[in-house]
Amino acid sequence: MKRNTWQRDAVREALEHEAGFVSAQSLHTSLRGGGSSIGLATVYRALADLAAKGQADSLQQEGESLYRACTSGHHHHLICRNCGTTVEIKADAVEQWAHAVAAEHGFTRPEHVVDVFGLCASCSAR
Amino acid sequence: MKRNTWQRDAVREALEHEAGFVSAQSLHTSLRGGGSSIGLATVYRALADLAAKGQADSLQQEGESLYRACTSGHHHHLICRNCGTTVEIKADAVEQWAHAVAAEHGFTRPEHVVDVFGLCASCSAR
DNA sequence: TACTCTATTGATAACGAATATCATTAGCAC
């Protein structure tokens, strides 16, 4: 049976207060900095749970997993390589394309990774 | 100055003889199995070089980098979650969409990660 | 409320991929 603990709530809340994507490690550090006694392993577990339930989405960058509170439904990201700013983007056309291309080759249960990296306007200026 | 060594050639050749994506570790193991005395660090360096020169493409899966000899130009992949079979897919529509969406938000130098994971026909059957 | 059961926690050890170190080796220009 699933139990509700203050630790899970703390992780979800902390994630919602973050501006962009954060790693499990840095989320743990900021929770500790805020006076919490939560353990690192628990942060990893809570984030994995949130991601599994669709309440957070994640992406891989430079060998580590970054998480972000999931605001609504399925979407993708436009991420600044330099400052980490992220923009959520809807891409219905790409969703359909992914399904079509999977079906075309006999693949089932398609999931896709679609992220666009670049330099945001302010980082481009520099 | 760049020097040509038999180690780099061995890595490129081994990569070309692989069917799908392989990790640096497994490529090193198979090279060693074939009688080579190449070092693990060298395999990592050679793969990074190949990827940087566009002669190999890579993707992240479960926290490790996988490499594959790059046959031609830019493309994406349809990958079986179960057996690792990969199919190269062209997606001009997605390329254009990525550029358009990046430009729309003021992003420059867009690069994108577009991979579709699923279960291939034979794995679906089981 | 007291009791029981067991999911969850957290300190820490363990693991694994990738990188750094550095003495040795071997391309390549001359």
Next chain:
DNA sequence: GTGCTAATGATATTCGTTATCAATAGAGTA
């Protein structure tokens, strides 16, 4: 051949993540 130095490779190290396991604390039940 000689000299310079990029490249190699055994190994140590770093770092993100997961496993271990005793202790803790939800959540039903009496």
